[in-house]
Amino acid sequence: MWGSTTIHQSVKNDYLKEIITEKHCVQSSTPLSHIQLACCWKYCAFPCDKQVCVWNIHNPILQTLELKGHHQSITALAFGNHNEPTLLCSAAEDYVIIWDVEACRMSLQQGLDPRGNVVGTLLGKVLYLCFSPDDQTLITCADNKIYVLNCKEDILAVLEGHLGVVTAAEFCPWQLNILVSISEDRTFKVWDLTRNVLLYQSSVLSGSPLLSLCMDNRVNQFITGSANGQLDVFTLLYGQQCRRVLHIDLVKEQQKYYCKIQRKVRLSENSDVESINSLRNCKNLHYSSSYLNGNNLENGPRACIELPILRMSHCEYLLNSLLKKDSSFTPESSSSLWVGTINGLFNINLATGEIDAALHFEDHLGLSIQTAGSYAIGSRNTNKRMVFCLLASMFGKHIALLEVHMLELAKMCLQYSNEEEPLSIIARSSLLPTSPLNYDLKQKKKSKPAEHSQAAASSIKDKPVVFHTKVKSSGYTAAPRLNMYTPKVNPPKSVSSVMKEKTNSLMGVSKEYPLNSLAPSRLHTRAAVSNQPTPICCIQYSGDGKLLAVGLADKSMLVYNSSLIGTPTVFKGHDGAVNCVGWTQNDKWLLTASEDRSLWIWPVHGSAPALQLGTETFSKPARSAQFYYMDKFLLFSSGSEFQLHGYHLDTSRDDIKSYKRKSKSKLVAKFKMSDTQEISCLSAVNDFYSYIVLVAGTNRALEVFDLNVGQSVVTVPDAHSRPEALSFSSASQNYTPYQHMELYTSCCFSSLEH
Known part of the structure; x- marks a missing residue:
């Protein structure tokens, strides 16, 4: 069934050493691109034709658990949210089956065939599966319909309204009766599962279909990802009013990220030479941005690379593992987002919308897959310093399990984030002699010569005059002035009226607005x-x-x-x-x-x-x-x-x-x-x-x-x-x-x- 054995290769790049490793890699009999893979705290699962293969992420070399029951090719997989029991759902055009992984492993050890529970039949081509937070309800997305299934009975509801194929749907963790769905029609919808009605429908968000959806229950927000690399963060309030709070263009953020790294490498005086060379030899630095290469125009035109958002997973702030020793530097309510694209993984800071770390597959010489077609991202419950990623090749038949070491990645991120001295708004040094701020415009006082004043005084005594010396010519021979007179728009007011208006103006300024209060929302x-x-x-x-x-x-x-x-x-x-x-x-x-x-x-x-x-x-x-x-x-x-x-x-x-x-x-x-x-x-x-x-x-x-x-x-x-x-x-x-x-x-x- 498999075409290759386990691959264990160390990364040769010095600056990427021990950050990402490939734990296991096999070759399937059929391509698995654009199929929903599954990964949880202990297991990862992927389809192989008409059966489900389950790996233990801690030791994937152990015997693979194979679950048989479908008569057609499997199109989607999803794990439940609870650890005991660990539920796995598989979907094909014939059945939707829920498996108890631990029970199936016990049955296999006893020489029995593992069996699952069929909860849906002939629903069509299912592209996405999702368990409710309590693992009692299952969502299946088939064509432009959303089926709400009970894990023990039958179909509870069918939600229709999308004009295109539904690509993902997720339960709202802070409102269990709310469901959010996205579609190829480039919109998202918010549903009430209690009444099975539509609560909110967005406008068209992007020029490309929406592919991925992620819920962030720490701040009551959800994130959508499109095929052209656009991420949008929305708040979902209890009144079902959605508001976009952040927009991220992944291509532009990638350009800024590598531009920042390139600038720091150039300015660094005591950096490791091998580390700098490995950074400069990265292919990312050549095609990601025109700001990185001064001779970009000489190299000729370059292809425009789009980064489709294949999968997203919420995680804690990347630098938390390093900042836990000093909690004063740990940002409050900070969180990050893992974003999987065709060429690599990105860790995005949701507070700023910027990339904290980027892992490109082409920079890792020991990886079997350079272009990914499907993703599944998970982490250990007991040790969040490890992130596991199961990915399938875009064009080939390889399936690989990657392990990302968060501590090493955070160290590299912190190294390149602290090298730049911040700009100070308050002046920290005196003005330079050549600074334009030294300029001073002073009004020069005109002083008449003493002889001239004495002569004028003597002339006044000797000859009688009618006009004072302060009056000069009327200006008949001079050019007429355009702005000689200006109308009085605001006539002077009496003292009583001015004092009255001053008193009225102070009525609205009684005290400073409390800083710990919410923003003003009532019209005054x-x-x-x-x-x-x-x-x-x-x-x-x-x-x-x-x-x-x-x-x-x-x-x-x-x-x-x-x-x-x-x-x-x-x-x-x-x-x-x-x-x-x-x-x-x-x-x-x-x-x-x-x-x-x-x-x-x-x-x-x-x-x-x-x-x-x-x-x-x-x-x-x-x-x-x-x-x-x-x-x-x-x-x-x-x-x-x-x-x-x-x-x-x-x-x-x-x-x-x-x-x-x-x-x-x-x-x-x-x-x-x-x-x-x-x-x-x-x-x-x-x-x-x-x-x-x-x-x-x-x-x-x-x-x-x-x-x-x-x-x-x-x-x-x-x-x-x-x-x-x-x-x-x-x-x-x-x-x-x-x-x-x-x-x-x-x-x-x-x-x-x-």
């Missing part, structure tokens, strides 16, 4: 910004939280008090929609950037701008603008670059020359983001002296600039699918490029809610 106040539908482009609270600035598409800005009570202050003058607004630290000045390629700075209690930057400064409209470095600079983007401007605001006023502004600004430095057409957003800390600026572009990359050295220091490719807003957390001090940068996406409509 709603304010209409206009009598007609007007999009809200941006909003921002002042530093003390008492005022709210709102930029509108009707070319104006409104300033509300925090409780949205009373009439807002109106600021007008732009010729385009207001894209962004910003506050100074003392909340006395506001900046606005508009689609008309201008940036204005306004006094909060005034009606005319103190400083105006126009089209001579902006090549394209500014998408982000803010005060920076403790209000010392203006920081804004324009096109694919962002600019740093020093500025001076002169609050002195001359009634006769009110049209002439003494405020000014000067360009200090320009910084260009690489490989992007436009900067979509930028963010920097203004509450303290910080050198770091985050920039996101239309190329979906995130770039970190250190303005102390005046250059880019970190680039994160494919950081987000569509970055709309960036934000620094003022409470955090250290950020690493791959773990602690957060992206926030927001949309505003024609009404403002608080």
